Amino acid sequence: xxxxxxxxxxxxxxxxxxxxxxxxxxxxxxxxxxxxxxxxxxxxxxxxxxxxxxxxxxxxxxxxxxxxxxxxxxxxxxxxxxxxxxxxxxxxxxxxxxxxxxxxxxxxxxxxxxxxxxxxxxxxxxxxxxxxxxxxxxxxxxxxxxxxxxxxxxxxxxxxxxxxxxxxxxxxxxxxxxxxxxxxxxxxxxxxxxxxxxxxxxxxxxxxxxxxxxxxxxxxxxxxxxxxxxxxxxxxxxxxxxxxxxxxxxxxxxxxxxxxxxxxxxxxxxxxxxxxxxxxxxxxxxxxxxxxxxxxxxxxxxxxxxxxxxxxxxxxxxxxxxxxxxxxxxxxxxxxxxxxxx
Numbered sequence: 001x002x003x004x005x006x007x008x009x010x011x012x013x014x015x016x017x018x019x020x021x022x023x024x025x026x027x028x029x030x031x032x033x034x035x036x037x038x039x040x041x042x043x044x045x046x047x048x049x050x051x052x053x054x055x056x057x058x059x060x061x062x063x064x065x066x067x068x069x070x071x072x073x074x075x076x077x078x079x080x081x082x083x084x085x086x087x088x089x090x091x092x093x094x095x096x097x098x099x100x101x102x103x104x105x106x107x108x109x110x111x112x113x114x115x116x117x118x119x120x121x122x123x124x125x126x127x128x129x130x131x132x133x134x135x136x137x138x139x140x141x142x143x144x145x146x147x148x149x150x151x152x153x154x155x156x157x158x159x160x161x162x163x164x165x166x167x168x169x170x171x172x173x174x175x176x177x178x179x180x181x182x183x184x185x186x187x188x189x190x191x192x193x194x195x196x197x198x199x200x201x202x203x204x205x206x207x208x209x210x211x212x213x214x215x216x217x218x219x220x221x222x223x224x225x226x227x228x229x230x231x232x233x234x235x236x237x238x239x240x241x242x243x244x245x246x247x248x249x250x251x252x253x254x255x256x257x258x259x260x261x262x263x264x265x266x267x268x269x270x271x272x273x274x275x276x277x278x279x280x281x282x283x284x285x286x287x288x289x290x291x292x293x294x295x296x297x298x299x300x301x302x303x304x305x306x307x308x309x310x311x312x313x314x315x316x317x318x319x320x321x322x323x324x325x326x327x328x329x330x331x332x333x334x335x336x337x338x339x340x341x342x
């Protein structure tokens with residue numbers, strides 16, 4: 001299989017980009033797109049996370065450069081000031097945080113501490129820097145911020161999150177928007193739909209289906225009637241980097257944008273497409289699992305604003321699924337780390 005990352009975004013060549021959470025799913029993919037575009041990439045992540053992340057990055061690009069990753073336990077104001085100043089950073093892409101979708105109210109403190117406190121530290125650090133030294137800032141938000149809000153989920157829709165992740169991401173979004181309004185930073189929050197692609201944790205729906213299908217393990221699921229919008233991780237990386245460049249070069253950049261996405265599709269359709277693509281003997285056990293009582297059958301962001309910006313042509317769902325399946329086939333070391341059972 002050809003290497004997946006072939007994008008060359010000439011507009012970010014020479015940009016100095018700091019990526020927090022660089023060893024995570026989106027971080028790995030974004031870093032190699034930025035590298036391939038001749039940007040200087042610096043990373044921050046938790047101790048002990050670089051080994052597998054390096055393997056993922058090497059699997060995505062033909063001639064990867066070594067990325068400097070600083071492994072730290074926590075992100076405070078002084079640390080942010082020092083690393084931004086040391087590398088004369090133009091762009092900060094803050095991906096670090098807790099991604100668990102927890103509905104247990106006793107766990108909310110962890111999500112808020114992981115997803116809100118570092119944003120406050122980062123904004124405080126930027127506010128204390130001279131105007132000429134302040135980087136622009138991109139933070140991915142989530143469609144889970146909308147929660148139980150009625151459709152359509154346009155950026156102006158009042159958010160109604162129902163789990164710790166959605167609440168913490170909304171708090172971080174509000175901090176960023178307040179900082180933009182008061183002139184502290186040029187920034188944009190990019191609310192993401194359901195993202196999938198190479199190197200994603202197998203607890204997420206698309207890689208779980210792919211890996212069980214590859215192993216011939218039957219797949220218990222709900223009836224799969226839920227309709228969602230998905231997007232390939234490479235498209236997300238390109239969109240984020242193009243938005244970051246706009247912040248560097250233009251003044252009228254929206255501070256809140258729902259990211260680009262494919263058209264709505266049911267979970268059942270995603271599962272059936274994957275089984276057919278792999279020609280797997282695994283069976284889809286539709287209805288074996290119960291849906292959450294409060295789960296919306298139709299839930300996705302309105303991407304009209306992002307579409308109007310014409311920054312990227314979205315990869316078709318079939319092509320994105322095919323590329324993702326190929327990656328998991330060729331990188332069985334990744335799936336071997338996780339036990340998949342019925």
